Amino acid sequence: MLYLQLLLLKLGAKFVGVKLGILGLGTVGTGTVQLLQDWAGRHPLLQEIEIHRVGVRSLDKPRAVELSTEVLTTDLEAIVNDPAVDIVVEVMGGLEPARSLILKALSNGKHVVTANKAAIARFGAEIFTTANEAGVYVMIEASVGGGIPVIQPLKQSLSVNRIHTITGIVNGTTNYILTRMQTEGSNFSDVLADAQRLGYAEADPTADVEGLDAADKIAILASLGFGGRINLQDVYTEGIRQVSKTDIAYAEKLGFVIKLLAIAKRNTPSSPLSIRVHPTLVPQAHPLASINGVYNAILVEGEPIGQVMFFGPGAGAGATASAVTSDILNLVAVLKTNTAVANPLLACGHQEYCQIAPMAELTTRFYARFLTNDQPGVIGKLGTCFGNYGVSLESIVQTGFQGELAEIVVVTHDVREGNFRQALAEIRNLSAIESIPSLLRVL
Amino acid sequence: MLYLQLLLLKLGAKFVGVKLGILGLGTVGTGTVQLLQDWAGRHPLLQEIEIHRVGVRSLDKPRAVELSTEVLTTDLEAIVNDPAVDIVVEVMGGLEPARSLILKALSNGKHVVTANKAAIARFGAEIFTTANEAGVYVMIEASVGGGIPVIQPLKQSLSVNRIHTITGIVNGTTNYILTRMQTEGSNFSDVLADAQRLGYAEADPTADVEGLDAADKIAILASLGFGGRINLQDVYTEGIRQVSKTDIAYAEKLGFVIKLLAIAKRNTPSSPLSIRVHPTLVPQAHPLASINGVYNAILVEGEPIGQVMFFGPGAGAGATASAVTSDILNLVAVLKTNTAVANPLLACGHQEYCQIAPMAELTTRFYARFLTNDQPGVIGKLGTCFGNYGVSLESIVQTGFQGELAEIVVVTHDVREGNFRQALAEIRNLSAIESIPSLLRVL
Numbered sequence: 001m002l003y004l005q006l007l008l009l010k011l012g013a014k015f016v017g018v019k020l021g022i023l024g025l026g027t028v029g030t031g032t033v034q035l036l037q038d039w040a041g042r043h044p045l046l047q048e049i050e051i052h053r054v055g056v057r058s059l060d061k062p063r064a065v066e067l068s069t070e071v072l073t074t075d076l077e078a079i080v081n082d083p084a085v086d087i088v089v090e091v092m093g094g095l096e097p098a099r100s101l102i103l104k105a106l107s108n109g110k111h112v113v114t115a116n117k118a119a120i121a122r123f124g125a126e127i128f129t130t131a132n133e134a135g136v137y138v139m140i141e142a143s144v145g146g147g148i149p150v151i152q153p154l155k156q157s158l159s160v161n162r163i164h165t166i167t168g169i170v171n172g173t174t175n176y177i178l179t180r181m182q183t184e185g186s187n188f189s190d191v192l193a194d195a196q197r198l199g200y201a202e203a204d205p206t207a208d209v210e211g212l213d214a215a216d217k218i219a220i221l222a223s224l225g226f227g228g229r230i231n232l233q234d235v236y237t238e239g240i241r242q243v244s245k246t247d248i249a250y251a252e253k254l255g256f257v258i259k260l261l262a263i264a265k266r267n268t269p270s271s272p273l274s275i276r277v278h279p280t281l282v283p284q285a286h287p288l289a290s291i292n293g294v295y296n297a298i299l300v301e302g303e304p305i306g307q308v309m310f311f312g313p314g315a316g317a318g319a320t321a322s323a324v325t326s327d328i329l330n331l332v333a334v335l336k337t338n339t340a341v342a343n344p345l346l347a348c349g350h351q352e353y354c355q356i357a358p359m360a361e362l363t364t365r366f367y368a369r370f371l372t373n374d375q376p377g378v379i380g381k382l383g384t385c386f387g388n389y390g391v392s393l394e395s396i397v398q399t400g401f402q403g404e405l406a407e408i409v410v411v412t413h414d415v416r417e418g419n420f421r422q423a424l425a426e427i428r429n430l431s432a433i434e435s436i437p438s439l440l441r442v443l
Numbered sequence: 444m445l446y447l448q449l450l451l452l453k454l455g456a457k458f459v460g461v462k463l464g465i466l467g468l469g470t471v472g473t474g475t476v477q478l479l480q481d482w483a484g485r486h487p488l489l490q491e492i493e494i495h496r497v498g499v500r501s502l503d504k505p506r507a508v509e510l511s512t513e514v515l516t517t518d519l520e521a522i523v524n525d526p527a528v529d530i531v532v533e534v535m536g537g538l539e540p541a542r543s544l545i546l547k548a549l550s551n552g553k554h555v556v557t558a559n560k561a562a563i564a565r566f567g568a569e570i571f572t573t574a575n576e577a578g579v580y581v582m583i584e585a586s587v588g589g590g591i592p593v594i595q596p597l598k599q600s601l602s603v604n605r606i607h608t609i610t611g612i613v614n615g616t617t618n619y620i621l622t623r624m625q626t627e628g629s630n631f632s633d634v635l636a637d638a639q640r641l642g643y644a645e646a647d648p649t650a651d652v653e654g655l656d657a658a659d660k661i662a663i664l665a666s667l668g669f670g671g672r673i674n675l676q677d678v679y680t681e682g683i684r685q686v687s688k689t690d691i692a693y694a695e696k697l698g699f700v701i702k703l704l705a706i707a708k709r710n711t712p713s714s715p716l717s718i719r720v721h722p723t724l725v726p727q728a729h730p731l732a733s734i735n736g737v738y739n740a741i742l743v744e745g746e747p748i749g750q751v752m753f754f755g756p757g758a759g760a761g762a763t764a765s766a767v768t769s770d771i772l773n774l775v776a777v778l779k780t781n782t783a784v785a786n787p788l789l790a791c792g793h794q795e796y797c798q799i800a801p802m803a804e805l806t807t808r809f810y811a812r813f814l815t816n817d818q819p820g821v822i823g824k825l826g827t828c829f830g831n832y833g834v835s836l837e838s839i840v841q842t843g844f845q846g847e848l849a850e851i852v853v854v855t856h857d858v859r860e861g862n863f864r865q866a867l868a869e870i871r872n873l874s875a876i877e878s879i880p881s882l883l884r885v886l
Binding site: 031034035040041042043044045046141147148149152153156157158159160161162269287290302303304305306307308309310311312313316317318319321322323325326329330333334336337338339341342343344345346349 | 474477478483484485486487488489584590591592595596599600601602603604605712730733745746747748749750751752753754755756759760761762764765766768769772773776777779780781782784785786787788789792
């Protein structure tokens, strides 16, 4: 570092440290303050950062970090309006007042670091537009994949590729639940209850188990990977409540594990984007099949790179603080270069929305489980209905009985989802079919 | 992009495109030119790059890319001295004249992108010193892990962590050979011969199979992760020639796979660095155990992030061209910001050398295979010798016979390597011990 400081001196840069205004002192905020205060043995630039203001809801709450009384405040507006603050770090979460505070900070010419996937996925358009107008940056490494560096590689290293697929296990809670269902042969509801007891799932687990959190994250990843904005409503989202231990067992026999995948895929640079979150049968040899527990992984495929995968802890105070602080560090480094001209790899460079393909147009394999009356010829009837809509079958297994009913499991070859649904509608009307308890896509 | 261009205009930046001088038009050079010429659907900044000069050995050789005769030249010196060239891309490989040309380009104020791990691992000190003095950058993403973004994450995202371990499968050739030995139960020499036929191994495979290429790469990764220079001679290096199919089979029975790992590890920020390349028994559940074939993976462990892993193609024209071009793109983005002040996350910030721990001080588990005369009490004698030097055993298995000789396999608990070696010296003198055909470290 010595040499570099001399170099900066020589070039005449004036740099007097960077002042942070941190909004929120929950898990991530506390982790970030701890990291910044305990800088020895980390990047030396961290020493030039000052925690100037930290906005909290209550001044009296006991805290795991020591901050002087001048630093703590309940007036969050004052932080984003404070002329001394260079970077606002939004780690309070939620939609409002987070959105308004971010916008205000940007309008005031402050760079923003945020871990708020929900706000970015919903208000990204206005947030990045405001940032571009003000000539400042919005850094969002912590919004996807916890501590895993994936946002920056997508913005910088991988953007020379024509990305065609991003596939992620981006929600630790559901991956933890599915992994335990798999290894223990347990039910969804039992594992969920236990995960809630252990703190791996929230008291209200909706955002996680319904796939909403994963939808926010794939919207963000796709926006970066495919260079266009995404309307969150366009992300098809299906959660894991319907995944049963029966299906996990059948999947295993067929050579698959079931994972909640977030997928964004474009067949050619000009075709519309397919973007979706749903439980998926993943072949056991696939790189994502062995990502277990609360870990996250994001697989990026493009030309000419082929496949690259990023793996790591998807949540937790330390991992998320690492991502937040790395964004702060990047901004400090940029501030040191003392230029008013935006770096096009750090700024958001796209204003247009990606064109999204309707789910009926998706081409995928399907797994379906049928309960049927044990009549002769029922498999033939199923096959005929599928054949009527051009659905060809990769495997068809009659494995067991549930009471009086026979259980038939089918895996199709690649098929247009719309055709598959038409075949299913016809199958539902067959007198031999009692019910179709499961319907899952296959990677 | 439209908005950004307006923004730049507003801020008064003058930017007139970036001129490349490319040294070498072999596999990587050709891949890079192909990528740059085929820019549609990639990052729009690529359109602002001009391939100004390409240095080759022969002008008459047929090429897979079209370049005008004014661009091709055999005068490499002229490229690094050409005042019009902004960035020199060194993809010729080898030590000289690559080193001299890189140094000359830097002295002339040009940024350098290089894929040359051998040159960086050997001459990094003078190369980065020269770059710092000239106020330019040396970008080396392609030097480790082919297309995998790992250099930039180490320099930027992960540097807020206290890194304590970097463990990599960073040589595709040896990983391909070991994977085939594992899946086919074949011999090293047979698989090597086949790999050479298929183009996965060079005619002279020394640099790969002796671990020298992996040593170059871990020296580079460790230098970034631990913030100090590395003397390449300090990297303990052991190749895979000694790995037999017998050991792979025993390892599998014991729950391990054998991988050539490149490891850099520091127990505390103040303790010396252990840095080494050797075949290693990896527990089957470890994230690196399932990295097969020519793929590479780099696992980084630190505080507070925990474990993150980067996985992808470790070689190949396309993957390496992706890394080279991403470095070029980063430099173009920096040039656009129109500042003379160095970004401390892109420049090399350390001048001191890491202190390296001698191998005798390493604490690790060992796997050893002994051929013994089938005397009663030989296991007892082994145990006594180990006990004399504080080596405790995790498992000891007498599994088979090789002719008249009994085969005993031992896995130790963690032990100081020096102590283990002393015990071995004593064991070698036992009359019951015929030979010690294998000795491997265990992760």
